[in-house]
Amino acid sequence: MNATETTPETAAQPPTALERLAGAMYTAYCAAVGGKAFNGDPLPDWQNFRADPFRREQYQGWIAAAAAIGEGTHFVRVQARQLYRP
Numbered sequence: 576m577n578a579t580e581t582t583p584e585t586a587a588q589p590p591t592a593l594e595r596l597a598g599a600m601y602t603a604y605c606a607a608v609g610g611k612a613f614n615g616d617p618l619p620d621w622q623n624f625r626a627d628p629f630r631r632e633q634y635q636g637w638i639a640a641a642a643a644i645g646e647g648t649h650f651v652r653v654q655a656r657q658l659y660r661p
Contacts, residue, residue: 594625597634597641 590598598621605618612618624630 590625593638593641593645596644597637598625600641600644601637 601621601624605620608618610618618624619627619630625634627634
């Protein structure tokens with residue numbers, strides 16, 4: 576198990592910044608698709624999604640996507656600082 580995996584024990588802990596970003600992304604996704612999965616089933620809210628052991632792989636996907644956004648944001652900040660140094 577890696578540091579970003581969720582278990583019943585970790586699901587009860589406060590979310591990390593990465594989990595908060597992933598949750599915001601998931602929530603935006605749910606809103607964009609009308610709160611329904613491809614088959615019409617309702618999508619759970621982030622807290623239930625995060626705690627569901629049957630959705631662990633999907634949860635890891637959202638964490639990975641959030642991590643990629645975090646890395647990209649850091650890269651852009653570093654590049655901007657280098658470009659605009661006096």
